[in-house]
């Protein structure tokens with residue numbers, strides 16, 4: 210038995226229940242405080258909504274905007290959905306089943322989910338074309354599908370093997386025209402590097418197919434973006450039409466319209482208007498002029514429609530030519546719409562086949578949105594881009610350059626730029642150089658400067674659209690014969706021009722976009738020959754240039770290191786030359802002003818196009 214009982218005072222009867230209740234109460238209070246804080250925060254957000262859109266909501270009362278209380282609940286329930294950046298703007302749908310009206314006029318900045326681009330099969334599965342121009346296996350002599358007349362012309366021109374694009378595309382086109390009735394030939398897009406022989410790829414099959422039929426109709430139309438290119442293609446076309454009986458017309462504006470008309474159409478008593486030519490090579494702008502003004506000009510019997518430099522032609526819509534040409538073809542074929550008919554027996558057997566469209570370019574983006582406008586019929590794509598690139602978005606921008614092309618860039622300050630150019634031309638003895646500037650004015654100044662500076666050592670000629678055709682041809686001839694070392698040009702001549710034996714391309718001013726870059730550098734390294742292309746950049750242009758390359762999915766190109774000692778001694782000569790250049794330009798401007806005054810005073814002299822060697826005009 211215990212003697213003592215010790216009782217400790219523990220207050221009133223506190224039972225476990227009470228403690229429990231107190232703890233719960235405390236928790237409740239804390240929760241309420243938390244909720245109040247939350248409500249306070251959300252209230253701020255709601256106030257901003259109300260303030261910002263008070264006016265809008267008044268205007269759209271009929272749409273019954275949300276009750277503030279409801280909105281409060283909604284916000285409470287979805288606290289996390291109101292994010293920092295869209296505070297006061299975004300109204301999220303409540304998790305309750307409440308229907309929320311969209312208040313018109315409120316911008317919804319909800320992030321859109323990225324749309325995965327799915328390419329049509331013909332673009333995602335192109336026929337792959339090799340870029341290798343070194344190991345050619347397709348001998349011209351052995352090709353049974355090629356007409357003997359064409360074989361002879363090719364061999365006379367020194368062409369013994371076909372390039373890969375020719376080897377693949379020419380037989381394909383020939384076979385397409387052997388398809389049984391009522392099948393139509395597929396339209397074709399070809400994207401192959403510069404200098405890979407695209408011109409013969411379309412000229413040879415056209416000639417071979419047309420030479421088997423005789424007719425007084427225009428049966429092939431080759432459209433180019435500029436006069437120089439049209440002239441060049443017409444020349445090749447005429448060469449390969451030798452002994453075939455086919456006739457070619459060039460419609461480019463290099464001769465007056467009425468002369469082209471006389472050469473093109475003839476009126477006969479028996480048949481009315483007949484065409485004097487089978488193949489027309491034209492610029493897009495001139496085509497529209499003939500469609501509108503030349504009596505009897507008809508594309509009813511057109512079998513081939515070739516668009517060379519297709520991407521450039523679309524960039525630069527001349528006289529809305531595609532609309533006019535489509536309209537003309539539609540009317541001639543009695544079609545209600547120029548859209549491609551659905552592929553079924555009725556639609557294609559009822560209708561005469563539309564001309565086969567052949568699109569060519571070194572920078573033809575396989576972008577469905579851009580290609581849509583051509584209205585292609587069951588098209589096929591031939592591309593030199595690696596097939597692995599055809600899986601995603603990359604292919605849209607992917608441009609390839611020839612394997613034989615060495616690309617480099619050099620960085621310097623503005624003062625060093627001419628010194629570096631002179632160093633490359635004179636001290637490194639770079640010959641057969643095509644140099645690009647970004648304006649006709651700087652091309653002229655640079656030409657004058659280099660001729661003054663490099664007297665006896667350097668012959669520099671400026672090639673601009675101001676020169677007439679004969680003068681231009683004479684420049685090319687002298688260039689080939691090494692009488693001219695450097696041609697200075699603007700981008701007007703960057704595309705398609707086949708300058709024989711150009712060994713170097715220098716971009717004195719950097720190109721403005723990736724397509725211009727690809728075409729500029731593509732003036733060298735053509736037809737399997739080695740070429741070097743250098744871009745001169747100011748230090749602050751380097752990042753822009755890298756971005757430009759990335760925009761075309763081009764891998765980085767190496768930097769050319771030129772030590773300062775290599776060109777610093779040229780400074781004195783440069784300073785003397787620049788003074789001379791200023792004097793010459795000044796005299797030219799004075800002469801120009803004097804001439805225009807004379808003209809104004811009534812002189813009847815007509816301004817002529819500048820002749821090569823004439824220094825008096827700019």
Ligand SMILES: Nc1ncnc2c1ncn2[C@@H]1O[C@H](COP(=O)(O)OP(=O)(O)OP(=O)(O)O)[C@@H](O)[C@H]1O
Nearest residue numbers: 368370371372403404405406407408571705707736
């Ligand atoms: N099979 C071949 N063998 C040798 N040379 C060829 C062959 N095919 C074409 N060439 C020559 O290659 C050069 C380039 O050809 P072409 O002008 O057709 O190139 P391209 O692909 O149209 O270039 P660009 O995209 O710059 O217009 C021309 O001088 C042409 O005569």
